[in-house]
Amino acid sequence: MGSHAKSWLLEHETAREMLERVQAERPFLLLPPLHRVPIRVGNVVELAGPSSSSKTHILIQAAITCILPKQWNGVSYGGLGHSAMFIDLDCRFDISRFSELLNHRIMEAGSSSKVGCHKMESEAQFARMEHYNEELFALCMKRFLYTRCYDSSEFLATLKTLHYRLQKERQAHGLNVHLLLIDSIGAFHWLDRGSSSFSLEGDNRKSWHLQNVSEAVVQEIRRLLLVHPMLVMATKAVALGNKYSTNELTRSYGKWPAADNQYSRNVTSTDQKLPYREYMPAVWQSFVTHRILVRDTDDDSVNDEHPNNSVFLLEWLMPPVNSLDKFTVTNTGVFILS
Amino acid sequence: MERFRWRHGCEEIREKDGKKDKGEYWHWGFEFLTLCFCFGSGGQLATTPAVKARLLSAALFIAGGSDHVVLVAPYEVVEPLVKYMAPLKNLETEYPIIDPSFRKFCASHGIFSVEDFLIHDLYMLAAFAEQDISSERLKEGITQVLSIIDDMHQPWWNGMELLEDAKRNKHVLPTGIQGIDLLLGGGIHIGQLTELVGPSSSGKTQVCLQTASNVASNHMVLYIDTSNSFSPERIAYFLGKIIDVASAQAKNQILQKVMSNILCHSVFDIFAMFDVLHQLESHLRYQDAGGCQMRLLIVDSISLLISPVLGSSSTQGRALMLSAGYLLKKLAHQHNLAVLVINHTVGGEGGCSKPALGDSWKSIPHSRLFLSCVRGSNDYNALILKHPSMASGKAARFVI
Numbered sequence: 001m002g003s004h005a006k007s008w009l010l011e012h013e014t015a016r017e018m019l020e021r022v023q024a025e026r027p028f029l030l031l032p033p034l035h036r037v038p039i040r041v042g043n044v045v046e047l048a049g050p051s052s053s054s055k056t057h058i059l060i061q062a063a064i065t066c067i068l069p070k071q072w073n074g075v076s077y078g079g080l081g082h083s084a085m086f087i088d089l090d091c092r093f094d095i096s097r098f099s100e101l102l103n104h105r106i107m108e109a110g111s112s113s114k115v116g117c118h119k120m121e122s123e124a125q126f127a128r129m130e131h132y133n134e135e136l137f138a139l140c141m142k143r144f145l146y147t148r149c150y151d152s153s154e155f156l157a158t159l160k161t162l163h164y165r166l167q168k169e170r171q172a173h174g175l176n177v178h179l180l181l182i183d184s185i186g187a188f189h190w191l192d193r194g195s196s197s198f199s200l201e202g203d204n205r206k207s208w209h210l211q212n213v214s215e216a217v218v219q220e221i222r223r224l225l226l227v228h229p230m231l232v233m234a235t236k237a238v239a240l241g242n243k244y245s246t247n248e249l250t251r252s253y254g255k256w257p258a259a260d261n262q263y264s265r266n267v268t269s270t271d272q273k274l275p276y277r278e279y280m281p282a283v284w285q286s287f288v289t290h291r292i293l294v295r296d297t298d299d300d301s302v303n304d305e306h307p308n309n310s311v312f313l314l315e316w317l318m319p320p321v322n323s324l325d326k327f328t329v330t331n332t333g334v335f336i337l338s
Numbered sequence: 339m340e341r342f343r344w345r346h347g348c349e350e351i352r353e354k355d356g357k358k359d360k361g362e363y364w365h366w367g368f369e370f371l372t373l374c375f376c377f378g379s380g381g382q383l384a385t386t387p388a389v390k391a392r393l394l395s396a397a398l399f400i401a402g403g404s405d406h407v408v409l410v411a412p413y414e415v416v417e418p419l420v421k422y423m424a425p426l427k428n429l430e431t432e433y434p435i436i437d438p439s440f441r442k443f444c445a446s447h448g449i450f451s452v453e454d455f456l457i458h459d460l461y462m463l464a465a466f467a468e469q470d471i472s473s474e475r476l477k478e479g480i481t482q483v484l485s486i487i488d489d490m491h492q493p494w495w496n497g498m499e500l501l502e503d504a505k506r507n508k509h510v511l512p513t514g515i516q517g518i519d520l521l522l523g524g525g526i527h528i529g530q531l532t533e534l535v536g537p538s539s540s541g542k543t544q545v546c547l548q549t550a551s552n553v554a555s556n557h558m559v560l561y562i563d564t565s566n567s568f569s570p571e572r573i574a575y576f577l578g579k580i581i582d583v584a585s586a587q588a589k590n591q592i593l594q595k596v597m598s599n600i601l602c603h604s605v606f607d608i609f610a611m612f613d614v615l616h617q618l619e620s621h622l623r624y625q626d627a628g629g630c631q632m633r634l635l636i637v638d639s640i641s642l643l644i645s646p647v648l649g650s651s652s653t654q655g656r657a658l659m660l661s662a663g664y665l666l667k668k669l670a671h672q673h674n675l676a677v678l679v680i681n682h683t684v685g686g687e688g689g690c691s692k693p694a695l696g697d698s699w700k701s702i703p704h705s706r707l708f709l710s711c712v713r714g715s716n717d718y719n720a721l722i723l724k725h726p727s728m729a730s731g732k733a734a735r736f737v738i
Contacts, residue, residue: 051700052724091667092530092704094726095500141497148492148671150664151388153422156456157491161484165494190698194657195389204448206457208392216457223461239697296730309729329729 026229029080031062033314033327033336037290041178042225044232044287046185048276049294054312054329055235056093058294059086059181061334062233064102066179067143068109073132077109082178083169085162085230088148089155089187095146102140104332106133143175152188152213159220166228180221182234186280188213214281222287234288238276240295274317291318297326311337386654386661387612395423395451422453422490433482439472440479452490455483504529507674511634514552514580515545517736518720522705523728528633528676530726531667531702535681535693536709541718542680543567544738545709546636549678551576554599557633561602562614564642568602599630608643608658615665622673632675635666639680641694648695656698663702679703693723700724 013021028038039045047055063086068079086093110133149155169175192210206212221232275293278285293315314325326337426444429436429452444450447466449458460480467476495503512525519525526532526549534542550559551573561568577596583589605611622632637643644662648655670677681699686692693699693706700706706723712735721733 051697052730090701091664091671092701092726094530094704095497095504097727098497099501100727138498141501144497145494146497146500147494150492150668153453153456154491157487160456160460161488161491164484164488184701187701188660190653190656191386191388191660194386194653195392205450206448206454208453208457212457216459219459237697237701310731 029231031065033058033325033334034292036316036321036325037319039231039290041229041231043289044234045290045292046234046236046288047292047294048236048238050240051237053294053296055294056183057329057334059183059233059235060098060101062179063144063181064105064333067140068105072136075110077106080178083143083145083175084179084181085145085177086181086183087155087158088146088183089185090183091148091150093146093148093183099141100331101333103137106136108332152192155188156213156216156220159217159224162224163227177228177230180230180232182232184235184237185284186236189279211281215283218283218287236280240276293317386657388661391423423451425451429486435475435479435482440476443467443470443476452483452486455487460484511553511676513545513549514576515548515736515738517734518545521720521722521732521734522725526676526678527704528674529671530704531670531677531679533679533681533703533706534709535683535706537683537691540709540711541738542709543638544572546638546678546680547572548576548738550600550634550636552580553634554596557599558630559600559634559636560618560632561600562611562635562637563602563604564606564639566604567638570597573597573600605643608647608662611637611643611662612665615669619669635669635675635677637677637679639682641681644695659695659699660702663699667702
């Protein structure tokens with residue numbers, strides 16, 4: 001009895017050691033443009049924004065950073081070297097755009113590492129570089145796992161069998177999934193709301209309606225995070241209120257003079273009230289640990305370098321950061337303006 | 339002894355001693371109980387196929403005790419029913435582990451169909467199974483159900499496989515209109531849903547007809563027409579400009595052949611469109627790989643079909659709209675079609691027009707183009723509202 005109690009008191013590691021271990025195993029990630037607040041594995045980040053506000057591009061950027069290795073063949077890519085899983089509930093993912101961005105990142109890193117060293121001397125070197133780039137491209141693309149779901153049943157079926165799939169991947173390829181991307185989480189909201197419930201045959205039979213489906217989804221993801229620690233990023237399509245509305249048509253045709261506009265477009269949500277109407281059920285809202293709002297703006301003055309691309313505003317709602325980040329989407333990915 | 343077999347659609351309903359017999363059951367008189375549900379496209383029940391399937395499944399649970407059930411329903415209702423909502427009893431023949439004791443265990447936890455497994459906590463269920471006497475068998479049953487569930491979702495792909503599929507199958511179809519092709523980087527994409535939105539007489543139907551005539555030279559086209567806007571004369575006119583043959587007779591021959599590649603269906607409500615799309619799906623599933631493939635599906639215009647249901651009851655209408663959208667995207671991706679839909683505009687704030695069908699529709703199409711006519715000329719303007727790889731706001735002029 002005495003020895004049992006004593007073994008309880010024996011320390012395993014000091015607080016400093018534990019902090020070091022946790023920071024090594026679960027490092028803080030600073031993924032631009034989400035670099036204001038450090039996020040780590042186990043967090044659930046929600047990216048809310050109106051349609052066509054580059055939310056999917058931010059997910060793609062995060063996925064590319066995840067699948068690129070830290071270093072490869074002497075070139076540093078600054079990635080994490082893990083797998084990323086993409087569950088496409090919107091069914092709108094464009095793999096060509098993804099591969100374009102990945103290629104640009106690889107070539108950019110490759111070319112920037114040559115600065116300072118002597119330039120490519122021969123064609124053979126150039127060809128070898130190309131070959132390495134292609135090899136790396138194939139390696140990274142194999143680390144990107146994708147599926148799509150056409151309704152909630154398929155989504156739940158995917159989540160329930162995900163644990164076994166991940167175990168299989170780990171055994172077969174030694175791949176560790178670090179990132180789970182869901183685009184977009186509210187896709188089947190109206191479909192499930194329309195599904196009325198008819199519970200027969202027993203009082204304990206759960207009916208198929210929005211509340212039960214959302215609870216099941218959150219429960220499955222939570223269970224998954226226990227066994228396979230990952231960072232979860234989900235997009236959510238919202239409709240912003242009048243204060244923030246940018247009618248995409250007026251951007252090209254209508255010339256609202258700046259003085260006319262009562263509400264400046266670059267306003268932050270300072271009060272507790274959310275700038276959009278929240279429609280996700282409470283069980284999902286309490287599951288989210290970080291919340292971001294993205295929207296586009298027609299502030300053309302900042303956009304001299306990239307005249308053809310729209311500028312987007314990013315705002316942290318949870319934890320609240322009292323500033324707006326401006327970024328734009330180019331061929332090489334998300335590019336922070338300020 | 340006759341056994342009930344699930345059949346899709348309105349085919350033969352029962353098998354007697356190996357012979358398929360449709361009319362014989364009438365001789366039985368009152369010896370069997372028939373539950374017959376008919377969900378036609380008359381629109382009495384203005385709701386999604388999934389909800390209809392749920393209604394049917396509820397009714398079938400009531401009928402679960404009877405020996406014979408006659409099921410008359412459209413395919414899109416029966417399919418989810420058979421897949422997810424059928425009582426577990428039906429799986430016993432194929433998976434003998436789902437025996438009465440397993441079903442009793444599941445029933446005690448409120449699980450009666452495969453769909454119920456999806457919203458229940460399977461780990462808790464396994465924990466309960468652990469405490470039972472026949473825990474091994476029960477856990478085997480749960481594992482079997484999990485493997486059934488594994489067949490219910492789309493497969494996982496990795497990036498390379500996805501890219502291979504895109505390169506091999508998901509090409510770009512040029513519309514034949516220079517301005518639009520340049521704006522979109524080649525044309526409309528196979529596997530994607532492109533929306534053309536604009537006020538009336540802004541060239542939307544003309545763009546569709548021109549695209550149809552351009553694609554029909556090599557592939558088949560399905561034109562779903564809701565407002566009697568399909569015009570064979572215009573198609574012939576567009577084809578006349580591209581067919582470059584000397585003799586009028588040869589030209590006529592080619593014209594006939596190409597025009598026979600365009601199938602036109604008139605539909606006037608959304609349920610008729612669901613019918614057409616499901617017929618298309620079964621046709622595409624069983625068509626052979628060679629020959630002329632269907633590559634373009636045009637819906638002119640989808641807003642005319644959806645607006646009536648959207649107005650009446652908000653949740654059902656939106657659910658119907660989203661179901662239609664997902665069905666179109668599924669067809670586009672799985673059968674390598676380019677889908678082109680037409681939407682009209684409604685008045686927005688400040689007097690300027692905005693696309694109809696509201697905010698929930700915005701996330702359905704892959705690309706959205708706003709068309710308008712330029713006053714004082716024959717030109718039209720196309721503006722990108724959304725595109726997977728182009729910035730919104732890019733515009734171009736085009737002529738038809």
